[in-house]
Amino acid sequence: MNRFLSVFILFFMFCSVFVFAEDLSDANSILRSMELSLNPKVYHAVFKMESHYPDRPDPAVMVFESWYKEGVGSFIVVLEPARSKGMRFLQKEGSLWMYNPRAGSKRPVRLSARASFQGSLFSNHDVSDPQYTDDYDAKIMSVERVEHPELGIVDMYILEAVAKRSDVAYGRVVIYVVKDSLIPFKIKYYSRSDFLIKEMILSGVKDIAGALRPTIYRMDSFEQEGAYSVVEVSSMEALKELGDEMFSRSALTR
Template sequence: MLKKSVMICLSLVLISSYSFAIDKNVFEIVKQVEIILSLENIKSDQVMTVYRKDGTIRPYEMKTMTSGKDKSFVELTAPPREKGRQVLRLGEVVWSYMPSVKKSIRVSGRGSFMGGDFENNDVLRLNLVGDYTHEIIEELPDQYVLGLKGKDLSLSYAKIKLWVRKNDFQPIKQEYYTLTDKLIKSTIYQDIKDFGGMQRPAKLVMQSALNPKQKTILEIDKFKHGVKNPSKRFRRSGLGK
């Protein structure tokens, strides 16, 4: 009887240790993905092209700067009608500055960025490590397929399905779901480039699942990390200046 009890206890310990190892492994995978996609202390030039469901195509050029994980600044440089428009995130608060009225207004982090498929949070903030729990739901020969569940109902996406390349942890694809498992949209990561010693996707294609004709393409032209950007860029009082 004693021997049987010892065997049961040993089995439970082994199962617990195995589960911990899996949890630690998947956490490290997500952490590596977030490092690759990190927008912390960066300076970048980007082009965003919005393909709307009515067939119109709207290209935007913009400059992005960040300070730490909680401060982000985006300024549009083209087209002329949008030049000077700015978006600032301070923690959970997002401000949008309109040069035509010389005024900044608070906007939702879950609102559409420039009418495209990216939300303000997609461009300015997405914390895969801290905001979600993680599990490996499938393992392919060259990929991990991860399931992420949001810890907070206020998050833009309740669930995320993430495909990760095994050999270098480069993200391949993300699918975004509601709490009831309805697919909202997906992101395809393409064109991996070296930016100052860091390899990351230079092209992101966000595709609406609700309308096949609607998508947004974000292309990175320049990207520097480890940059100390001017502090004045991360104050509401600095918008428009």
């Protein structure tokens, strides 16, 4: 009897591990599809970002151009405001570099993935790297019916994605993904100490770069009441190819 019980327990543990692995794989597949609903694998886009803070009378406005190639990196050039025009950012191999041609130095500065992107509520990683599957492992928490302001009452996957490494911008994120289209609706960001620090709502769903995608990202702070940043996709074009040479530190400082 004891031997039978031991075998049964081992079998149960094996099945539990197998089911968990299968669920994890499915959740990461959903996460991967969600990434592609936000951006093509290779693209060129122009974004406008506004940051609002209760202690400032006017929002800070920035316009920047971005080139992205999955598996290689991203290259960003600031177009506005005039004082920041020409600043460049390179994200490659998990590192983010900034170069300011007006600084009088040919050496780029390495930035933290967690730090604010140009004073906004978006982190450097949020802006420079649209992939979550590189840094997080996901599981399906639940499937719920949720009211989407543009799509109506829809079923949504609620995913929890936990950081794989200590250098990732957030400890975990909770993502609401529309089940039919796999378009994200809401993302909650938690610190490594598991405090809810920010929440992003994605809206403005329209046909852009060959697919239905959200084009407005509003990030609200839970640490500073009334503070929020909004990124709007002004234009986006899916590209067939971009040369890898564009994503290099020599190109950054050229």
